[in-house]
Amino acid sequence: MVTLLLDSSRLEVVLSGAEKAMAFRKRNIEIERDTIDRVQLVDDAWTWLRGIPQPGTHLRGIVAMGTWRSAAADDFVIARRHRKGVVIDLVGHPEFQRVLLTTRHGLELVKALRLDVQGEPTDVIDIVADAPSS
Template identity: 30%
Template sequence: MARLLVDGGEVVVRLTWWERIVTHHRELRVPLAAVARVAVEPVAWRALRGVPEHGLLVPGAVSVGDRRHPAGRDFVAVRLPRRQPVVCVDLRAPAPYRRIAVGDADAERTAERLRAAVAEQGAAERDTPPP
């Protein structure tokens, strides 16, 4: 399944080979500065908003790809029967997605790493003098 990582100043979604095929993405990269909120949703289906637009949906089993809703688009990589919690990363404009939601067996730890990276990025930006 997909994994959420921090690489430099970006949140990265690393996809498995089959997720790359169905989503037509090699990986997703979003600047840490675009992250508005990181939360853990214990019930996977609650992290899904809108309707599938592109990717793979097997009802009750898996949802991977783009989902469209009135506020924009989300990218999801969730396996529903595993009852895994989902890390939800809410994003600010001009990010291409409003939310990235990825199932993760160790969701709390992943969310904490992301929150720490976002806080560190924010502190670094505040400490940098204007040009």
């Protein structure tokens, strides 16, 4: 499962070694916060796939990882089975128009993005846990 790190200026999607290999990617995904247009929590991330993997790994209904290219856009995808996830729509990102991830921590991501985060990049789970209750 990906780790989501956030600081005041960017969100980093930290990929495991296996995820990097299956996504044919050497680096993590870095997203400047000002390029995030919308974040949606979804019940089945698989239904949001569009296009074909180029490069990427696709085992129908089991795993989809990598860059998904369509006529409309390029998306980055890390999806396992038919699980809950998050869809991050981007504007002005140099590589992708959307990032699609299966994660149990989508709600924490949404909450963390609403907070003023300072210091070193921190896991969104920790950011939300340490936030003062309102």
